[in-house]
Amino acid sequence: MDDPTSSFEAYAATLQQVMTDAIQQAEALQAEANADREAAFADKDKMQDLLRQLENQAQRKAEDDLHARYGQLKEEMIASVIRKLKDGGKTEEEIEGLRKALEGSR
């Protein structure tokens, strides 16, 4: 390369070329960064979609399973009340009346 200080033209051309090369290189790096950023966003979206899907499936399954267990759960809770009534000294007749009330539909 010619001595850039040998003339104003060479000097100006060198200044411009150095900065042009730098900007070109920076733009190339920026383009790579943009591509990576897009890829990162895509991976994050995929992860969020997967988490949402897992959570929705889990929620539906829990709802279905507990819906199936509702009757049993209610029976267990009534049995617990009946035990407490017995421990509390209620008569069999009183307990039977309360059991019927508890088991009846509202």
Next chain:
Amino acid sequence: MPGLTSIQRMPVPESSSYKAIMQKMLDDNAKAAAAVVAGAQKVREEVAAEREAARKALLETTQNAPALAAKYYRQHWNRIEKDLREQINRDLATKLLAVSEPPDEVAALLGMPEAEVLEIAQRFGYFEMEVYDFGIPEPDIKWQKMDTTYARVSYEDQGRGGYVIFQLGNTICRFWYEFGGGTTLVFIDVPAEAHWEAQTKIPLAQRDQILNFIGQRVIADKAPEYGYRIEPTSIVIFMD
């Protein structure tokens, strides 16, 4: 022009000085160019790290999907089961209140806060905090708090008489009543002090309070224009 004048007055440097100035400008320019590239490179590396982190997170999430699904299932199960238990509890509380179980007993039986049971009792009219008139039918069961225990008065009519039924917690007392004549509307027979505890199973110390409670309740429920007085063996409802 002042600017031109000043340029014209600037001293002309030697050729070697020109070279030195140009070289410095070239060096500065090269440094600025390098800074531009370095800045871009730094951003590039940060984003690359971000992408790698996102890739790893996705990979880990995919690999841990079964464990995550199990964790979510447990969380939702716990939440829904808690909601269901509360819903069943409220249903059972309503049924127990409907068959005259006192609110505090209901709360203890179901392990519910007493305030929640009271809220249900009020909603269905089984508990009266204060006098109100919403134009809705009065329920038969209406608890009020007497000291620390729930109490209520109900009625069993049998023609010219019947029973005033007083319930204090789980203790139930039935007092016969008959219609009177003249200014007396009703006599409610109550045990004399000497027989109170034997007949009611309630401490004598509470007798006055209970008789006043019954008198006030009867006036409020059945005879708003009347008054009451307590006699040794009766509560008399009379024209005030």
